Amino acid sequence: MYNNNEGKFMDTLSRTSSYVRDVRKQNPLVVCLTNSVAQSFNANALLAVGALPIMTSAVEEIDELVAAADSLYINIGTANQPQSILMFEAVRCAARHSKPWVLDPVGVGVSSFRDNLTRKLIAIDCPAVIRCNVSEILHICGVPAPQHGVDAVSYGSGYLWCDDVQRYARNHRSAVAVSGPADYICYENRTDWVNGGSPLMTKVTGMGCTASAIVAACVAVFPNPFDAAYAGMCIMAEAGSRAADKAQGPASLQHHFLDELSQL
């Protein structure tokens, strides 16, 4: 087994409540350069969890915003050339001001543009956490991975890919949080799985991006990247599970997800 099971059966609910409490105590300001599809959902999720989102598309103000912020969130889902320049500058600012940042490499592997953008962003400064799906992280690891659009392709139950992801995390200074039926987190020598959530979450656009946004709030609050990624994915899983119990479809899932998130 590649996973460290120690936390698997702990009282994740009480842990999750304590994570949310910590976020709410600090109200971290998160600069978000996220895709245009998920902006509103990402912002509402950050508000619900107790963070303060600020969005921008202007390179002229990125240094001031990152300097004032507690963390930076970059999502390449609908990036183009001007936005990639903004993203490069944002990561440089994060490095200069010692602010942690989170990368969501949406659709890396579907185009050279996304591959190059992802590689360059990581080369400027290691993100505290990379949050993505299995196809995406394998592509970053240089392992051939089937892909169909921006959504994860099933990898069966073998979890053989964990080796590759763990090696990547050990060789870089980034934690990796891989979303899936169970979420896999690794950083340095630590690995763990987060259970919970619901398959219906894959039917809501921007749900993965929202996980990344929540993790970006957490890297501002929990200094260790593993802890931040783990906390963020627990919050997602708990709110997702609760919402799925009440949902009749994807719209009501998203609706209940935000309401539950605000009540955790």
Add this chain to the structure above:
Amino acid sequence: MYNNNEGKFMDTLSRTSSYVRDVRKQNPLVVCLTNSVAQSFNANALLAVGALPIMTSAVEEIDELVAAADSLYINIGTANQPQSILMFEAVRCAARHSKPWVLDPVGVGVSSFRDNLTRKLIAIDCPAVIRCNVSEILHICGVPAPQHGVDAVSYGSGYLWCDDVQRYARNHRSAVAVSGPADYICYENRTDWVNGGSPLMTKVTGMGCTASAIVAACVAVFPNPFDAAYAGMCIMAEAGSRAADKAQGPASLQHHFLDELSQL
């Protein structure tokens, strides 16, 4: 009468279920260049119907995306100069890779910019389907049509405009799907009407754009443009009717619409 009534009283519900089943079997990947207001709604509707949306704003990746996709959806609702260059290139890619595409000419007639953009897009390659409102298609046909913003103006009950639309569809290789109290579909010598939906649907921003997105999923699944347009509009009408039965206003309509769409 301009319409072909043969299908009017058939069991549209069972037909609609079968259309959705066909879409879900194929899970078409739809590249969406849609307006910034409707992106999230469009993406959620595509996921609900069983398609996989992918959005982009980067001309650098459009060829790879269209090559990998099953269809292309272009909506000019908030297009500007850089985006129009992306749209032209996308349609060229669709032609080169023989992928069908759907056009939603939002607000054509309200500005020369939208007129020119629409004319140039159609000149590059005929869309499989043009999905729009009456004002918009009449403007494309060169018939003077009153317009007030991007919303349809009522044309009474005469349906005299159908002649013009039918002539346009006959002279071009595009099907036309005109949204209204009843939706009018025509292609070559075939015409039909789709009943259902709800007047409340006009109070939800991006509902028309979502119809176009659903039709874009259908052109990937049904080879004949008439069939694709008809299937898409039936899916919209059925989900809209069901949602309207449960809705208390526009937000709950949109909410139920997506949930119903996922359950068709």
Add this chain to the structure above:
Amino acid sequence: MYNNNEGKFMDTLSRTSSYVRDVRKQNPLVVCLTNSVAQSFNANALLAVGALPIMTSAVEEIDELVAAADSLYINIGTANQPQSILMFEAVRCAARHSKPWVLDPVGVGVSSFRDNLTRKLIAIDCPAVIRCNVSEILHICGVPAPQHGVDAVSYGSGYLWCDDVQRYARNHRSAVAVSGPADYICYENRTDWVNGGSPLMTKVTGMGCTASAIVAACVAVFPNPFDAAYAGMCIMAEAGSRAADKAQGPASLQHHFLDELSQL
């Protein structure tokens, strides 16, 4: 006391209904240059209140759109250099065509870019109404104001800031509507407060932007800027109060807000 209490205990509900009736009678067309996070919410709120939103990002069409419209709404929340050029041109068109416009200076004070953009927009032509939070208007007034992101910082119960805002409104030809636990409106020698709403409204992204959008619909209907700002804030407060009674969290608040708005 800085406020004029005369209207405070009037039957605001029946007044609000009459404001909405007036908006619905005219169906004003509102050109919206709003931030990418709030676009969909803003458009749905305008539709719910009986206005017709039209969004654009193309400077090529802004003159035709503003000429055809009844008012203009500018929100700088995610503006960048190209969009600021569009905004300058839009305000010039509004001045040329004598169309009233509303400014939401989101986050003015958090960056020089936003400060310069706001100053230049106001210099081109005075907005009919500036709708913002306390930090933002104090920054515009040149009064040092604490700021953390784009959200308002609490100013206690002293309301000492009203003096500064009133002086600004007297010296310019703009009404000011300041959102807060109670909303403060002033123009020339008139001032008033609007009560209602709910603290939960601050947990929905784009709620303030939506207030500005509603005010933009009202400036098209009520010629006096004070009356327009007052009507818009009453509509927001009433729909917000009703929605809060039914909401379990921020998503259900937004949902009920739009439904209630459509039923006012």
